[in-house]
Amino acid sequence: xxxxxxxxxxxxxxxxxxxxxxxxxxxxxxxxxxxxxxxxxxxxxxxxxxxxxxxxxxxxxxxxxxxxxxxxxxxxxxxxxxxxxxxxxxxxxxxxxxxxxxxxxxxxxxxxxxxxxxxxxxxxxxxxxxxxxxxxxxxxxxxxxxxxxxxxxxxxxxxxxxxxxxxxxxxxxxxxxxxxxxxxxxxxxxxxxxxxxxxxxxxxxxxxxxxxxxxxxxxxxxxxxxxxxxxxxxxxxxxxxxxxxxxxxxxxxxxxxxxxxxxxxxxxxxxxxxxxxxxxxxxxxxxxxxxxx
Amino acid sequence: xxxxxxxxxxxxxxxxxxxxxxxxxxxxxxxxxxxxxxxxxxxxxxxxxxxxxxxxxxxxxxxxxxxxxxxxxxxxxxxxxxxxxxxxxxxxxxxxxxxxxxxxxxxxxxxxxxxxxxxxxxxxxxxxxxxxxxxxxxxxxxxxxxxxxxxxxxxxxxxxxxxxxxxxxxxxxxxxxxxxxxxxxxxxxxxxxxxxxxxxxxxxxxxxxxxxxxxxxxxxxxxxxxxxxxxxxxxxxxxxxxxxxxxxxxxxxxxxxxx
Ligand SMILES: Nc1ncnc2c1ncn2[C@@H]1O[C@H](COP(=O)(O)OP(=O)(O)OP(=O)(O)O)[C@@H](O)[C@H]1O
Ligand SMILES: [Mg+2]
Numbered sequence: 001x002x003x004x005x006x007x008x009x010x011x012x013x014x015x016x017x018x019x020x021x022x023x024x025x026x027x028x029x030x031x032x033x034x035x036x037x038x039x040x041x042x043x044x045x046x047x048x049x050x051x052x053x054x055x056x057x058x059x060x061x062x063x064x065x066x067x068x069x070x071x072x073x074x075x076x077x078x079x080x081x082x083x084x085x086x087x088x089x090x091x092x093x094x095x096x097x098x099x100x101x102x103x104x105x106x107x108x109x110x111x112x113x114x115x116x117x118x119x120x121x122x123x124x125x126x127x128x129x130x131x132x133x134x135x136x137x138x139x140x141x142x143x144x145x146x147x148x149x150x151x152x153x154x155x156x157x158x159x160x161x162x163x164x165x166x167x168x169x170x171x172x173x174x175x176x177x178x179x180x181x182x183x184x185x186x187x188x189x190x191x192x193x194x195x196x197x198x199x200x201x202x203x204x205x206x207x208x209x210x211x212x213x214x215x216x217x218x219x220x221x222x223x224x225x226x227x228x229x230x231x232x233x234x235x236x237x238x239x240x241x242x243x244x245x246x247x248x249x250x251x252x253x254x255x256x257x258x259x260x261x262x263x264x265x266x267x268x269x270x271x272x273x274x275x276x277x278x279x280x281x282x283x284x285x286x287x288x289x290x291x292x293x
Numbered sequence: 294x295x296x297x298x299x300x301x302x303x304x305x306x307x308x309x310x311x312x313x314x315x316x317x318x319x320x321x322x323x324x325x326x327x328x329x330x331x332x333x334x335x336x337x338x339x340x341x342x343x344x345x346x347x348x349x350x351x352x353x354x355x356x357x358x359x360x361x362x363x364x365x366x367x368x369x370x371x372x373x374x375x376x377x378x379x380x381x382x383x384x385x386x387x388x389x390x391x392x393x394x395x396x397x398x399x400x401x402x403x404x405x406x407x408x409x410x411x412x413x414x415x416x417x418x419x420x421x422x423x424x425x426x427x428x429x430x431x432x433x434x435x436x437x438x439x440x441x442x443x444x445x446x447x448x449x450x451x452x453x454x455x456x457x458x459x460x461x462x463x464x465x466x467x468x469x470x471x472x473x474x475x476x477x478x479x480x481x482x483x484x485x486x487x488x489x490x491x492x493x494x495x496x497x498x499x500x501x502x503x504x505x506x507x508x509x510x511x512x513x514x515x516x517x518x519x520x521x522x523x524x525x526x527x528x529x530x531x532x533x534x535x536x537x538x539x540x541x542x543x544x545x546x547x548x549x550x551x552x
Binding site: 190193195196197198199200206210214290291292293 | 345346347364365366367369370371372373375377379380381390391393394395422423424435438439442448
C-alpha cells in the first residue's frame with residue numbers, strides 16, 4: 001500500500017491533483033445554531049419584548065424626572081413632570097388646547113389629503129406608464145431636494161398669511177416624496193402577473209383597476225403612513241410663522257413667555273396624536289394588505 | 294388556410310440584436326397536445342410568448358384559424374413556471390378573473406368556477422388565499438384560471454419545472470385528464486423529455502442559436518396513459534430518440550466551450 005492510499009480521500013485528491021502544498025483550511029469552532037443576542041433576526045420572548053417596549057418609554061421619563069427634580073437644573077429650562085401636567089391641565093381647562101389641536105389636525109387633514117390627491121395619481125401613473133415616468137421623474141427628483149421650510153417666506157409673499165400658505169407648505173413638503181414612493185410601490189407589480197392578466201382578457205383599463213391598483217394598495221398606504229409623520233411635523237413648522245392658532249403657534253407663544261412647561265405639554269400632545277395616526281394607518285394597512293407575506 | 298395554430302416562417306430578433314428564433318414552421322390542429330422540447334436558451338419561452346401575443350415576431354406570421362395573432366387574449370391562455378396568481382384574491386376569485394371581464398351572469402360565473410375548481414381538485418380551497426397553497430396547488434389554480442376562459446389553446450411554459458418528482462407526476466396525469474375532459478388544444482414547453490413524451494401527441498424539438506425546429510415526432514402511445522407506459526419499450530425508445538436530439542442540438546450549440 002502506498003502512502004497516498006492511506007490518506008483520507010480529500011487529502012488524497014489534493015495530493016494527486018497538484019494542490020499538495022495547500023495548507024489545511026482553518027475550521028470554525030463548533031457553534032450553537034443561532035447563538036447569542038447578536039444573531040440577526042433572532043426571536044425574543046414576549047416578556048422580553050414587552051419589557052423592552054416599556055423601558056423604551058420609561059427610561060427617558062425617569063431621566064426627565066431625575067434631572068428636573070434634582071434641583072440642579074433651572075425649572076425654566078427643564079420643567080418637572082408635575083409642572084408640565086399642571087400646564088396641560090390649565091390649557092385643557094381654558095379650552096385653548098382643544099382649539100389649537102383642532103386647528104392643527106384640520107390643517108393636516110386638508111393639506112395631507114390634498115397632497116395625497118395629487119401624489120397618488122401622479123405616482124400611480126409613473127409606476128404604470130413608462131412615458132409618465134420619463135416625463136416626471138427628473139423634475140420631481142430635483143424638486144424634492146428643496147426643503148419645504150425654505151418656501152415659507154415665498155409662500156407668505158404669494159399666498160398671504162392665511163390658511164392657504166400653511167396648507168401649501170404641507171403639500172410641498174409631502175407631495176414629491178409621496179409621489180416617488182407610490183411610483184415605487186406600483187413598480188413592484190410583477191410583469192409576469194400583468195402578462196398573465198392580459199392572456200385572460202385584461203385591457204389596459206382592467207389592468208389598472210383590477211390588477212395594478214389592488215396589488216399596489218398596501219404599498220401606497222405604507223407610503224402614506226411614512227409621509228403622514230412628515231405632514232404632522234410640517235404643520236407645526238408652518239404654524240411657527242404668523243399663525244394665530246395651532247399647536248405650533250402655542251409653542252411659539254409659550255416660548256415668548258418662557259413657559260417651558262407649556263412647550264413640554266404641547267410636545268407630548270403632538271407625539272400622542274402622531275402615534276395615534278400611525279397606529280390607525282397601520283391597522284388599515286394590515287387589514288387591506290392581509291394577503292401580503 | 295388551415296384550422297388551428299399556424300406558425301409560418303416565424304423569426305424573432307430582439308432589439309439588442311439577439312437572433313433567438315428563425316424560420317419556425319409549425320402547425321397545431323385543434324385538440325392536439327404538442328410539447329416543445331429544447332435546451333435552455335433555445336427560445337422556447339420566446340416561441341410561446343409569440344403565440345400568446347405578448348411578443349411580436351420580427352419575421353413570418355402567427356395565425357389561429359387563418360386570423361393573425363395581434364396581441365394577448367383569452368383565446369390563448371398562458372401559464373408560466375411560477376404560476377403568477379392574484380395574491381389578494383381567493384382561489385375561486387382567481388379562477389373567476391377572466392369570467393368577470395365577460396358579460397355573463399353572476400350565477401353562470403359561479404357555476405363555471407365551481408366546475409373548474411372541481412376539475413382541478415381544489416374545491417376545498419375555494420376560499421383560501423394563494424399564499425397558503427403549495428406549488429402544485431398554485432399551478433392547478435393557474436391552469437383552472439386559464440381554462441375557465443375556454444381558450445382555443447392552452448399555452449404552458451414549463452408549468453411543472455419547479456415541482457418535486459411526485460407532485461410533478463400527479464400534475465402530469467392531472468393535465469392529461471384535463472386535456473381529455475375539456476378537449477382544448479395544448480402547447481407545452483418543457484426541457485423534461487420524459488414529460489414531453491409522456492404527455493404529448495407530438496414532440497417538437499428546437500435547436501438553439503437561432504432557435505428552429507430540429508425535429509417533429511409523433512408519439513405513438515395509447516391515448517389511455519398511466520405511469521406504467523414509461524417502462525414500455527416504445528416509450529423508452531422514443532424518449533431516447535428525443536433526448537439524443539435535444540443533446541445533439543445542445544452540444545452543437547456549446548461545442549466551442551472547452552470540456
Ligand atoms: N427580451 C429579451 N431581449 C433580449 N434577449 C432575450 C430576451 N428574452 C430572451 N432573450 C434571449 O433569447 C434566448 C432564448 O430565451 P428563452 O427564454 O426563449 O429561452 P428558453 O428556451 O425558454 O430557455 P429556458 O429553458 O432556460 O427557459 C436567450 O438567449 C435569451 O437570452
Ligand atoms: Mg423558458
